[in-house]
Amino acid sequence: MKENWDSALAAVLHHEGGFVHHPSDPGGITNLGCTKTVWEEFCGHPVTEQDMRALQPNDVAPLYRTRYWDKVKGDQLPAGVDYVVFDAAINSGPGRAAKWLQECVGATPDGAIGPGTLAAVAAMPAADIVAKYKEIRLNFLRELKTWDTFGRGWERRVNEVTEAAERMVG
Numbered sequence: 001m002k003e004n005w006d007s008a009l010a011a012v013l014h015h016e017g018g019f020v021h022h023p024s025d026p027g028g029i030t031n032l033g034c035t036k037t038v039w040e041e042f043c044g045h046p047v048t049e050q051d052m053r054a055l056q057p058n059d060v061a062p063l064y065r066t067r068y069w070d071k072v073k074g075d076q077l078p079a080g081v082d083y084v085v086f087d088a089a090i091n092s093g094p095g096r097a098a099k100w101l102q103e104c105v106g107a108t109p110d111g112a113i114g115p116g117t118l119a120a121v122a123a124m125p126a127a128d129i130v131a132k133y134k135e136i137r138l139n140f141l142r143e144l145k146t147w148d149t150f151g152r153g154w155e156r157r158v159n160e161v162t163e164a165a166e167r168m169v170g
Contacts (some may be wrong), residue, residue: 001082002075004168008083009057009064011164012090015157019053031055033090034063042067064090072097073113078126080169084133087161091154092140100140104132126169134162 016033029036031052039055040047042063069075071094074082081101089097095111102109105120121129141147141154 001077001079004079004082005065005069005074008069008074008086009061011083011161012064012087013057013060015087015160016090021049032057032060034060038063038067068094072101073118076113076118077101077121078129078169080165080167081121081126081129081133083168084130084137084161084165087157088133088137092137096140100133100136101129103136104129127166130162130165130169134158 013032016030019029019031021029027035027037029049029052032055034042034055036047036049036052039052039060068089069086072082072085072089074086077085085097085101088100098111098113098117099109101107101113101121102111102117105117105124107117107120138155138158141151141158147154
């Protein structure tokens with residue numbers, strides 16, 4: 001839902017946290033959930049570690065809006081569904097997040113949310129989508145080779161995102 005953008009972004013940024021450069025994280029230098037590579041693509045020029053450390057929420061909001069929220073049609077998804085799909089898009093890519101939604105609702109999993117997917121979403125209770133989405137997302141994460149390192153945090157995040165989405169669904 002269009003009305004959920006601000007709260008969804010705030011929640012994502014809460015989970016993403018601040019500056020991180022963990023040696024086991026394939027994303028490398030990251031701040032506010034934005035990797036250096038993604039930020040450079042968005043800005044169109046190289047950035048330094050200091051540039052990354054200086055990022056603020058208002059800096060990354062346009063990136064999150066265009067690269068993730070808009071890609072997964074956040075404005076057109078029901079409350080709660082919008083948040084789980086947006087959060088997954090940031091962590092696992094918008095294409096994968098879209099495929100998981102399509103799998104939930106029985107649409108063709110092509111990674112692009114279009115009219116067919118939106119119709120299938122509208123035909124299914126949002127609470128059911130949120131519950132199924134959690135299951136699909138956790139199953140994927142558990143298969144990653146970095147699960148032993150990051151799994152506890154990922155599982156906590158998915159659980160918290162799901163709980164918040166359930167409240168949004170009402």
